[in-house]
Amino acid sequence: MFRSSDPAETEAYLSRQYAEVSVHASPDARTEVVRHTADRFSVEDLRIGCEMSFTAEPLSAVCVVVLHTGTIAVRESGLPDEVFGPGEVFLHTAGHRPYTGAVSGARYTAALLHPDLLADTLQACDKTARRPILFTGRRPATAGAGRQLAATVAFLRDSVLAPPPRPRPPLIDTTCGQLLAAAVLAAFPYTTPGARPAAAPGDATLQRAIAFIEANAHLDITLADIAASIPVSPRAVQYAFARHAGTTPLAYLRGVRLARVHEELASAMPGQSTVTETAARWGFAHPGRFAAAYRDVYGTSPSRTLAARPGRTAPPGPDTAVPAPAGGVPGGAAAGEGAEAAGGSGPAARRPGRPPVTHVVRERCLVVTLWSPPDPDRRDGVVRYVQTLLDAHRPDCVVVELPPAAATASAVATVLTLHRHCTARRVPLAVAAGQPETRRLITAVQPTVPALPEVEVALEAARGLARG
Known part of the structure; x- marks a missing residue:
């Protein structure tokens, strides 16, 4: 934590922690900074109780701000000059250009991400994406996307990065960094060299x-x-x-x-x-x-x-390692078979060598169970597999079940990708996840997705959305 009413001390601290900053402030400028750090990202609470202007060199980090009180004005080449007020979420700096601005009596939360964290997260979902990520606007694409990002930042600050009684496992930092990066990419318009753009949430x-x-x-x-x-x-x-x-x-x-x-x-x-x-x-x-x-x-x-194509003797199948059981593929066993497996119990749930993904159709609702978290190389295959199920069964709604072994950030990212595809088809999607942390992560990133503890409850929620 840093506290000071000395402008020179404040300037030295900010320059040391962020970039070479020139602060022009009143003599009674009181500054408070509380930092919560993790691998490749941090979440910080700042209070600037005065009028302060700054001129900064590139920060080497993407900075997103959730402004609680006061005003902040920012100028950076390549992005529009804007002034923000209380309650707004915005891109403070894209991280690779000098920027200037002014702060007036502001209290805000800032999330700083290493550019490689954003690029790695994007490429895990879209292997055609190339570096660097170039943001084209400071404001979220939609108000809902801004609220989702603000909720994600608050969740990480209060529930994950707050000092724990024991050291935090590295896996927590990794998965939470991916979550924050995904929320930033979902919120702000951007482009990459030659990359195909994704649908903006809510449009x-x-x-x-x-x-x-x-x-x-x-x-x-x-x-x-x-x-x-x-x-x-x-x-x-x-x-x-x-x-x-x-x-x-x-x-x-x-x-x-x-x-x-x-x-x-x-x-x-x-x-x-x-x-x-x-x-x-x-x-x-x-x-x-x-x-x-x-x-x-x-x-x-x-x-x-x-x-460089693979020298196979037969046409390749889907680029995925998620084989379905006999009742789990279009044209396989009757749709009602395997219902216990989809619910997380019964013989299929205990069977050695169970495939990572199974499904069942229950009263025109498709229930897909991810038994193990798909790694980035397999995520596209999982999504394509579910798309074939949507084409084959044309369900009224979809429920994705995440047993404890699959309740990871990778599975959450897969669920959110499936939600985007289902939304394009006007098919409601709900999630059944027994882990409270998983449900909170999903709700933080995409509040419109019902995240519930049991399959039956999620089925009712999905059917309710389908009925309108």
Whole structure:
């Protein structure tokens, strides 16, 4: 903890802890700082009881502020100049440029994250994302996203980082850092070199447009077709992408098609196809421009991707290590079989070699059980597997069960990804998790997801959402 009414002492402390800062304050400037540190991130409470201006060099950290009282003005090239007041959540600095500003009688909580923590968290979910992450706005994409981030910061400060009676296990720091990074990425608009943007939470126009593009990228669709599928005006679609994704609808469409080409090249059998044929099938008629765009995103040439394909003798299956039991795949055993396994008891729950994911359909509700936490390499496969279940069964709602062995930050990240896909399909999702900490994490990041202790209770909540 730091307390001082001496401007020179305050300047020395802030410069030592954050960056080279020049403080111009009144003689009675009282400053208090309480720091809660962890691996690659910290959460800090600050009280600045005076008028104070600052000029700072790059902080080498992304700083997010939850402002409780007073005002803060910030200026940084590449981001809009803005003044914030009580109750607002904002990006104080993106971390890699000098910035200036002023603080007036403010009390606030600041979360500082190492840029690599953000990049690692993003790449765990989207392997096509490239560094660095470039934020395009200071304010959260939606008011709800801002509230979620503020709740996450408060939870980490009060329930995780507060001094414990014994040393905190390193795994706690790692998982909580991932949670904080995910909440920051979900809140603020950003882009990465060549990366495909994700749907912004709460923006229905963007979510529906992305769902339509993903499902129809193989067709000759236009901006008018995308708008008509929602339905809104083409201008509304353009605004949604510009505001929340930092791109245009057609640029996003090109990104989706580029990703499909990459998938086909990476899994093609010897002699099955060529780069030119695959690119043309997805609408890339100019080989030179296609190769340049491909290299920008994937860091290599399309011909190298094709040459490095696995030499298999049969077409590869889904890129996932989550085999389902006989009753857990479309076209398998009857939908009612395996209900006990999905509920966490019965023979399937005790069976040696049980697959990491099982499912059952109960009265038009899909219950998916994650028996073990999917690591980042398998998370995409889990999501694709559940998407095949949604296509096959067309359920009214979804419940994801997290037994104690699967109640980790990785499983929570998977649940939130599944929620985004279910929202795009207008299928309500609820979570059954016996661990209170897991339920709190889910609620902190996405309050609209019911997180309940038992499957039956979660089923009722999901069905209630489906009924409207």
